[in-house]
Amino acid sequence: MRLRHIEVFHAIMLTGSVSAAARLLNVTQPAASRVLAHAELQLGFALFQRQRGRLVPTREAQILYPQVEQLFGQLDAVQRLAASLRESQREDELRILTVFALSLELLPRALGAFHAQYPQVRVSIDALHSPHIAAALVRQEADIGFVLTGAAHPALLPEHLADAAVLCVAPRGLLPAPVLQRGTVHLQELQGLALVQLAANDPVGTLVGHACRQADVQLQARYTVQTYHAALALAQHGQALALIDACTAASADRSRVDVLPLLPRIDVPVQALRPAQGPGSLLADAMARCMRQALAQALG
Structure with a gap:
């Protein structure tokens, strides 16, 4: 035919x-x-x-x-x-992909700095899950992608931007006063409390699960969610505590939840991914720098 x-x-x-x-x-x-x-x-x-x-x-x-x-x-x-x-041959457009966790707080801050440097550049943004970001970058459908704990891929160039610690976000009144006064919470102290659990195949969920096994801690999951902001929303509505990355926790409403560092510390790498093939993009380089600065300011 x-x-x-x-x-x-x-x-x-x-x-x-x-x-x-x-x-x-x-x-x-x-x-x-x-x-x-x-x-x-x-x-x-x-x-x-x-x-x-x-x-x-x-x-x-x-x-x-x-x-x-x-x-x-x-x-x-x-x-x-x-x-x-x-x-991709246009010099006045930047195509960005990002995971949802970075889309509400960190990316807008980075875009503010980027726009100050390149006010004429048009920016397109799409929020996807990490595997979809990697696949789109391999197909050269975007200039840069921002992910958490990105998997290695021979067709992509990773750049480490920061480490975002996992934080405990708990509804007000759930954690005892001594824990709040200390300013940190141990995994063992969360046993018996209702938890919003991230899916087992999620990067942060995988890291938390590994830490629980290492510490011989069993947490009680009341809910299982696919996105970090869904976990944050449930915590802010008093449903359960959430263990989420610091990037997502940056948008937490502190009048409704307590946000504490988790011990032992669990680091979540934040990476920029770019296609390995083809000419480098000066705009993508600038965007990576702006995201690095935004992360440094937010994570302090």
Whole structure:
């Protein structure tokens, strides 16, 4: 099958008729019918049968269609990559990806400093989970990504920006007065208290789980969440305490929660990721510096 045959076949499968497929492809109905007939002639079997005025896919068409869908998905990926390569040549635009934990407090602070230096640069921002950020950077769909505990990837260049400690965020009145006066809380002191637990495959959740095993501590999870700000929100509504990174805790409402360093200390690395291939971006370099400064100010 030629690509034009596949386009018409795909359009008919999507729309259910030759006329609708022709409109989708912006061609005439006779032209679409000729392409379909030529495809069936080359294949040696029919792709559709007309039943009660409708086109019904044959068994052969139904077998072919999943592969055709996969092909169109790959074509879409090629188009996105071509668009990203075209955009990467612009010198007045910066494309940033970030994990949600850095999107509410740290990134806005860094962008303020960046905009002061480059007021004419347009910035696009997308908040994603770390694996999606890495995959998009490998496809060169962005200039820089900010992650927590980023995994090594041969196609990406990591840059360590800071270590954000895990903090205990507890509803007011939950922790005893001696703990609050001391200003730190030990993992052992959290046993028996309701906890908002991060998913086991989450980077911070993995670090906390490892620390609990090392200290032989079992925490009681009342909730399991996928995002750090969901954990913070539950703590601020008095539901349970949360163990979250200092970047997320920077946006905590201190009138509703107590925020204490956790012992033993658990560090969460904050990294900037950039594609290893292609020319370096001066704007991405500047953004990394601004994020490093914002982290230093916030984490103190």
